[in-house]
Amino acid sequence: MKENIVLIGMPGCGKTTVGKKLARLAGMVFLDLDAEIEKAAGCSIPQIFETQGEGEFRRLETLCAKKAAQLKGRVVACGGGIVLREENMAALKETGVIVFLDRKVSDICSSNLSGRPLIAGDLSRVQALYDQRIGLYRKYAEITVDCSCTPEEAAQKVRELMQKREECK
Numbered sequence: 001m002k003e004n005i006v007l008i009g010m011p012g013c014g015k016t017t018v019g020k021k022l023a024r025l026a027g028m029v030f031l032d033l034d035a036e037i038e039k040a041a042g043c044s045i046p047q048i049f050e051t052q053g054e055g056e057f058r059r060l061e062t063l064c065a066k067k068a069a070q071l072k073g074r075v076v077a078c079g080g081g082i083v084l085r086e087e088n089m090a091a092l093k094e095t096g097v098i099v100f101l102d103r104k105v106s107d108i109c110s111s112n113l114s115g116r117p118l119i120a121g122d123l124s125r126v127q128a129l130y131d132q133r134i135g136l137y138r139k140y141a142e143i144t145v146d147c148s149c150t151p152e153e154a155a156q157k158v159r160e161l162m163q164k165r166e167e168c169k
Contacts, residue, residue: 004074004096005162008137010130011080013103014147014154019077021155026162031074033082036064045079058085066091080129083136093140097165099158100141104148105130 005022007015016032023030034045037060041048048057062085068076069091076096082088092098108130109123138144143161147154 004068004072004076004092005158006076006078006092006096006098007101007158008078008082008098008140009080009101009147010103010105010108010126010133010137012108012126013080013101014151015077015101017151018101018147018154018158019075021151022158023075025155025159026075028073028075031068031071031076033061033064033068033076033078036068037061037079040064061085062088068092069095071095080133083133083140089140097162098140098142099161100137100144101147101154102137102144103146107148 005026005028007019007022009015016034019032020030022028037048037057038044040060040063041052041056043051045057048060058081061079061082065078065082065088068074072095074096076092078088078092082092089098105123105127109126143158143165145154145157145161149157
């Protein structure tokens with residue numbers, strides 16, 4: 001697998017956890033886009049939202065997405081809102097396969113959502129965000145994986161689907 005695997009989905013769906021496990025399984029390098037944004041900004045994502053606003057966060061997200069798209073052999077865990085800008089997805093799709101990690105809203109709310117400024121553990125906010133973004137996740141996804149399982153199982157599912165995809169080429 002030479003192309004990148006780009007993980008998209010709701011905040012709290014497991015992109016980082018599954019991504020790290022998948023990178024180990026596939027012998028690839030893990031890249032957390034949120035960590036790259038924090039490096040670029042010199043502060044945490046909640047601090048970016050608080051001091052500079054969502055617009056600046058999205059600008060940095062696009063910059064980091066375009067840089068990630070220039071790399072190869074990466075499992076890239078994106079922030080939940082990466083799909084809000086078509087230019088992000090176009091760049092990431094050039095060198096990667098887009099994988100949507102779909103997880104039930106109730107499961108997302110049962111996980112630790114501290115540090116996630118747009119949802120902060122409120123079921124109605126999470127549901128509203130899910131309803132707003134689900135169409136975009138489905139639009140961009142080349143592969144969808146149901147994440148109502150362990151992170152290890154989800155990583156294995158993605159790996160198997162990627163291998164099948166390679167065999168079909």
